[in-house]
Amino acid sequence: MLNSYFDVNKTEAGCDEVGRGCLAGPVVAAAVILPKYFKHDVLTDSKKLHFSERELLKIEIENVALDYAIGETSAQEIDEMNILNASFLAMHRAIDKLKIKPELLLIDGNRYISHNSIPYQCIVKGDLKFFSIAAASIIAKTYRDQLMRELGKEYPHYGWETNVGYPTTPHRQGIRKQGITPHHRKTFQLLPK
Numbered sequence: 708m709l710n711s712y713f714d715v716n717k718t719e720a721g722c723d724e725v726g727r728g729c730l731a732g733p734v735v736a737a738a739v740i741l742p743k744y745f746k747h748d749v750l751t752d753s754k755k756l757h758f759s760e761r762e763l764l765k766i767e768i769e770n771v772a773l774d775y776a777i778g779e780t781s782a783q784e785i786d787e788m789n790i791l792n793a794s795f796l797a798m799h800r801a802i803d804k805l806k807i808k809p810e811l812l813l814i815d816g817n818r819y820i821s822h823n824s825i826p827y828q829c830i831v832k833g834d835l836k837f838f839s840i841a842a843a844s845i846i847a848k849t850y851r852d853q854l855m856r857e858l859g860k861e862y863p864h865y866g867w868e869t870n871v872g873y874p875t876t877p878h879r880q881g882i883r884k885q886g887i888t889p890h891h892r893k894t895f896q897l898l899p900k
Contacts, residue, residue, distance in 0.1 A: 732871070
């Protein structure tokens with residue numbers, strides 16, 4: 708079972724991002740504030756859950772969360788500032804949209820750039836350790852996957868409806884045949900050398 712909180716005396720927001728390894732689309736982050744003693748039997752890292760489980764959990768999280776928000780950084784911004792800084796910016800944008808100001812951020816991973824002087828704790832594999840980070844991973848992933856499926860209708864040659872921008876064989880075949888779209892990250896190695 709994951710942990711409900713890091714510091715019982717602080718309002719905590721769990722933060723996670725999704726889409727760093729993609730060839731196309733934005734990197735998306737979410738920040739989620741859950742009730743202090745929140746517990747759940749199924750909630751864990753979004754990558755460990757089936758599509759249908761994530762969709763059900765998304766609705767549950769949106770209903771139970773005290774606050775949640777989503778931030779994204781475009782492919783163009785990723786190309787301008789690099790994927791790591793773009794990931795931090797997406798998190799900052801999500802945190803800025805929260806109506807409740809967190810007193811502590813629980814960040815999935817080992818690096819973060821401080822923002823608005825809110826104290827933070829980096830937690831490696833945090834989405835397997837804290838409910839709020841796992842919830843943020845679900846919110847970010849379901850939002851980004853839906854966005855990429857919608858973009859897949861506009862750009863049907865890349866398989867985004869299933870690969871959501873990750874470097875799969877159909878995606879790379881689409882790049883070879885059709886070239887790139889405005890949503891591709893030009894600084895990424897889009898095709899193998």
